[in-house]
Amino acid sequence: MGSKKQILNSGDILVKSRVVVVKSPGVISASGKVDKILLSKMVERGLSQLTFESNSSDALRHFFSPTDQIGLKVNCLGGEMASTHPEVALTVADLLKRAGNKDKNMVIWDRSSEELEEIGFPLNVKGEGYLCLGTDTQGVGYSNDLIEYKNIGSLLSQVMGKLTNVQINVPVLKDHGLSGVTCSLKNYYGAIHNPNKYHENGCDPYIADLNSVPQIREQQKLVVCDALRVQCNGGPSYHPKWAENFGGIIIGDDPVAVDFVGYQIIDKIRGKFGLPTLEKANRKPKHIFTAADKDHQLGKANMAEIDLVETAI
Template sequence: MSDRRVVTRRDFVRDTAGAAVGVSLVGLGWAEQAVRESRSADVILVRDQRVLSPSHDVDVSVLREMLGETVTRVTGKASPREAWRSLVKPEDTVGLVATPHLNPTHEEVIASVRAALVDAGVPAERIRLAQGGPDKAEACTALISLPGLKAHWLTGMGTVLKNYIMYSGHPSRYHDENNDRLGEIWLLPHVKGKTRLVLVDALRPLCDKGPQPDPRYLWDYKGLIAGTDPVAVEAVCLKIITAKREALRGEPWPLSPPPLCVQMADKRYGLGTCMMGEIMIKRVGWAEGTLV
């Protein structure tokens, strides 16, 4: 990727300072377009204090309530069944794309989504775990992205955008300095347009040193974060992680490296908005320590 300019700290500082007026790392063209299109996105944040026990075990009945609340808020439908039916059809082959290891998506979250899909009329045999190579995505007509919320030492964030890295078929090409390209994976022909819902498992996130878990940086947030705009969901996740880090240290403790992939997913790949001013966060449930 020698044709791309080197992004330095100076660019990032300039861009952060300029974000309020729409100046971006990749020039002013996007900013002008954004002003014209006046974008917006909803992100749903549902929390329930009862969902985890003191030993961090998941109460599945509470989780299912949270999940129902989440999908009805995302879709505006009256019931969870209607909500899921508006997201997927019975004839869809639905792939559940979870974080497989290193602070993985809770199995209870995956099982609850599966049960809800079956309840909505998707045959059980048409629901599959779809984390893995390109063939996993190719085999599906609809994807539900189910990443765990975590910081990542190589990319800043390792949640929504990074969740599809295996679909590239060449994950190492998106590691290291090339992580700003993660957004392009969402535009690959076998991936593009298939994601019906991004549902982040924020029951017990990891705010530093990810993906290898360090329990000092895990905390019981007891939340689900969802939307149909992956960049907006990631931006809200980033806000939560950043706020938690500052709360832990008692001083600014920005993610390092900065998660360039979030901004680039918006400005270079047009996957959604990372601008908090364009994101409407709808909060439901437990309010203490929401952080956003």
């Protein structure tokens, strides 16, 4: 899948995590309107490049069976301008449908229905088409039992495990005042009942610990990151003075590698704005490196171990 093997001089085999960045400057207009046709082509291109398949349907079969109940975990806590664009999640869902997955077996979800609705997601809990709902929907809620791992003790959204068995992580890439970067790893803060308990010390090691919980680690199969508009400072809430229409989609199956690439993108944009790197601003996203350490081993967090593919449409 999204990995590439390389034989080192020592004879060891290095397995690189492939991350595909697809860019198209025209995909988002100055006013924020998304070109859905172009976006769909970008996601298709990314999936194909990730899996070496010629089309997105074959690419998606690497990760999902036709009978899977698929969750698409978005991040809509930042309001309309700093959240996953609904078009991104819906594009992925459409491609899954084209690949043979039934729309009723897909759930676009986040913490609260109100927040989903605020940014334009079409709530749907029982009608035709994709389900779209918050964990706070009546009858959903959180698990009765705590998930526990190292520093984590939380209740997990019942969307995971009860409504769905696999996840596509559909985060938005942006700056975060505490963790430095919020992207795919931090997106699962929206899947637990008590994220406020895990923001100390730059959210580290809490983000890595949370992603190590078996229910999350085993369910997550793919990341399709919304980098259409990237805010490089002042996050997670929206500040237009630090936002750039980057016009990108980042796709990978290694969430750590995706976040590491996202971190590099944010630092580059910060440079354009005359801002210091996140490290110099004392906001290096430590959690990405913790997620890659030997205690967590959730993925790769250095360019030598990442097979980065950059392409444009």
